[in-house]
Amino acid sequence: MYKRTCLCCCCTSISHLLLMLNCTTVASSASTQNPLRDWRNGHTSLHYHRCLVKRGACQRPLFERLTPLNLKSSLQMRLQSTTTAIKSVLKQGGMPGKRTFKGPRTKQPSRTNQPSLEEDMMQCIAYATADQYHLPTLCHDLIAHGFVEIKEFPRDAxxxxxxxxxxxxxxxxxxxxxxxxxxxxxxxxxxEKTIKTVMRILEQHEIQPYEVALVHWENEEINYTVGEGNSKLHRGIFLFNEELDYDQVVLEKFAFSNALSLSVKLAIWEVSLDNFVESIQSIPEMLKSGQRVKLSRAEVMQKIGELFSLRHCINLSSDLLITPDFYWDREDLEQLYDKTCQFLNINRRVKVVNEKLQHCTELTDLMRNHLSEKHSLRLEWMIVILITIEVMFELARVIF
Structure with a gap:
């Protein structure tokens, strides 16, 4: 048996609910207009609502409060306020206990983890601006601008x-x-002012310069200081022995600078490889879906040339794979050089780059073989068509 609900009870509950909604609305408007609200407690008390009801703020006829229009408008106002509150919570970071979504991860230079620059610390910064410099003319230009060349430097460098x-x-x-x-x-x-001056001078002696934004993004910054003890790389800071003479300090700076220069050059090549991968990333999906690859033979050969040029720069024309000959008879400088390369993860980065290059080489070889097979198939069909035409001519000559 179903339970019967009294209609009077339902009407009374509905009227009671509407009475509370109307009281809340009137109370909020009254509290806005009346500066004598309970500001000491920071909120409107239940006693204040009851006073409003007794004073006639909610004493309207019952049939006016029970109209469908009032019910609909009240519910819409409640839903809108609830939706607005939910949106504000989501904008502020979501509900407590929930993890918010983060943006895409981007590649950051190693300077993001370096210690803050203290008073007794100085800064070392490295840039890669071009494929090569023309050093003889650059030296004369720098001397003309007031810089002094250190000629006591070893000749084997x-x-x-x-x-x-x-x-x-x-x-x-x-x-x-x-x-x-x-x-x-x-x-x-x-x-900083002198750095900008030198960078402007370098622009006149660059061979195949890089983009300015890329140069200033893919750099390396490391702090250094002078103190007691042997020179070393400790916790991301270069420490130089204060008792060494100037020539020895310059040699140690050269060892650190050599590793930093390799790191910034490798960073530029990593960006070039990422751009190359992005340019061919649609080819595997097109092959997977059975679509026609819209690349000509000239475009494929151009991609192969870019790939082998990059491999040549990384593996043949640079010192990324081996230690330079300069450090063979200078073990103390070689330790500083190797320690800095290890700190900058040069060996690991070179390994990752070579693995990416290998996968790109396999893909370009696949495209070249595909185009070769396609060209061979076209030649075979042309030969078949020519043979068919020749046979037709012979048959026509025999018949007629």
Missing amino acids: SNVLVMRTENAAKPYDSGTIFVFREGSVVFWNIE
Whole structure:
């Protein structure tokens, strides 16, 4: 048996509910207009609502409060306020206990994890701006702008130009600049204004320059200081022995700079490889879905040329795979160089880049074989058509 609900009870409940809704609405408007609300407690008390009801704020006829229009408008107002509250909570980070979605991860330079620059610390920053520099003309241009060449540097390091300047950022150390022929430059304790001047001079001697935004993004910044003990790389900071003479300090700076220059060059090549992968990422999906690959033979050969040029730069024309000959008879400098390369993850990055290059090579070989087979098939059909035409001519000659 179903239970029967009294109609009077339902009407009474509905009227009671509407009475509470109307009281809340009137109370909120009254509290807005009346400055004598209960501001001490920060909210409107239940006693205030009851006073409003007794004073006649909610004393309207019952048939006016029970109209469908009032019921509909009241429910819509409640739903709108609830939706607005939910949206505000979601904008502020979601409900408690829920993890919010983060943006896409991007590649960040290693400077994001470096310690803050203290008073006694100086800054070393490396850039890669071009494929190569023309060092003889660059040296004359820098000397003309007031820089001094350090000629006491060993001759077996012929791929670097070492310059000194008086425009140091801090007085604890002299300003030194290492310009590598491979297109990278490293500044030691150089003020920002002088760095911009040198970068403008380098633009006139660059061979195949890189984009300016890429140069300033793919750089390396490491702090260094001078103190007691042996020179080393400790917790992301270069520490130099204060008792060493100037020539030995320059050699140690060269060892650190050599590793930093390799890191920034590798970062540029990593970006080039990422752009190459992005340009061919649609080919596997097209092959998977059975679509026609819209690449000509010339475009495929161009992609192969870009790929092998990049492999040549990374594996043959750079010192990423082997230790330079300069460190064979300088074990102390070789330790500094190897320690910095290890800190910058150069060996691991080179391994990852070569694996990506291998996969790209396999894909380009597949495309080249596909085009070769397609060309061979076209030639076979042309031969078949020519033979068919010749047979038809012979039959026509025999019949007629």
